[in-house]
Amino acid sequence: MPKPADSGSRVLICDLDGTLLAVNSFKVWVLYWLFWGWLRPGFFLAWSRPIVLRLIGQLNRWEMKVALLDSYCAFESQLPDVLRRGFPRFVFLFRRRRLCRVLLGYPYQFQTRILATAAPRLYADAVARSFGIKAVVASDRERGVWVETMGEEKWRTVRSLWEGNGSMPECCLVTDHYEDLPLSMRCRVTMLVRPNKITLQRFEEAGITPLEWPQGIRRFLEDSIE
Known part of the structure; x- marks a missing residue:
């Protein structure tokens, strides 16, 4: 993983799902391979099983996610390369264009940009490259x-x-x-993108006053360089 710049640089940290993207990338990834998985029957059966088990209440959210990640890793080498490379380009179509243009279109504003997401590194690195971001924090396998x-x-x-x-x-x-x-508690300034009521309530309870997109973008950029 590329290291960020020195500690004196200005750093922008962006979430992915619901922020840079208007969708949940993992859900799109699951549906993407449900649609194309029939090309490899063995993979399709392995991919479908944890989804069915989740629907009938036999797995919780995290157990299903782990089962899907394991299934993908087991069959990855057998999946068509054009489809594996195609997913990051496909999900990039759901980006928030105006937000990305403002935040990511001016490299002088932030010397370092980090994508910090719970999405798996299996595709997060490639999606980050689509946004021109080199440093990525993503769900991964450790030991x-x-x-x-x-x-x-x-x-x-x-x-x-x-x-x-x-x-x-x-x-x-x-x-x-x-x-x-x-x-957010460790960041200088936070901007929320289309937050729901619960999110606004939790930030208020934490004593954090975030800015909101798009009204707060000018203040966000000004605060980032003060």
Whole structure:
């Protein structure tokens, strides 16, 4: 994973699902391979099973996610390369165009940009490249166990990017969900993208006053360089 710039740089941290993308990329990924999986019957059966088990209540959300990730890894080499490479390009079509143009279109604003997502690294790195982002925090397998980068785990993983590379600089966060509160608490300024009522309530309870897209974008950019 590319390391961020030195600790004196301005850092933009962006969530993916619901923020840079208007959709949940993992759900789109699941449907994408349900649609194309029939090309490899063995994969299609392995891919469908945890989804069915989740629908009938035999698996919880995380158990289903792990089963799907394991199934994909087991069959990845057998899946058509054009489809594997095609998913990041496909999901990129659901980007919030105006938000991406404002935040990512001016490289001088932020010397370092990080995609911090709970989406799996299996496709997150490629999606990040579509946005022109090199540093990625994503759910990954560690010592044979899948670790989901949500909440405190996302914050710890972001912080680890600066280990041995100076102290962590002041960061600016863009997200849509209260699950990123642990990260927001350590950031200079936070902007919420189409948050729901629960998210707004959780931020208020935490004593954080975030800016909101699109009204707060000018203030967000000004606060990031003060």
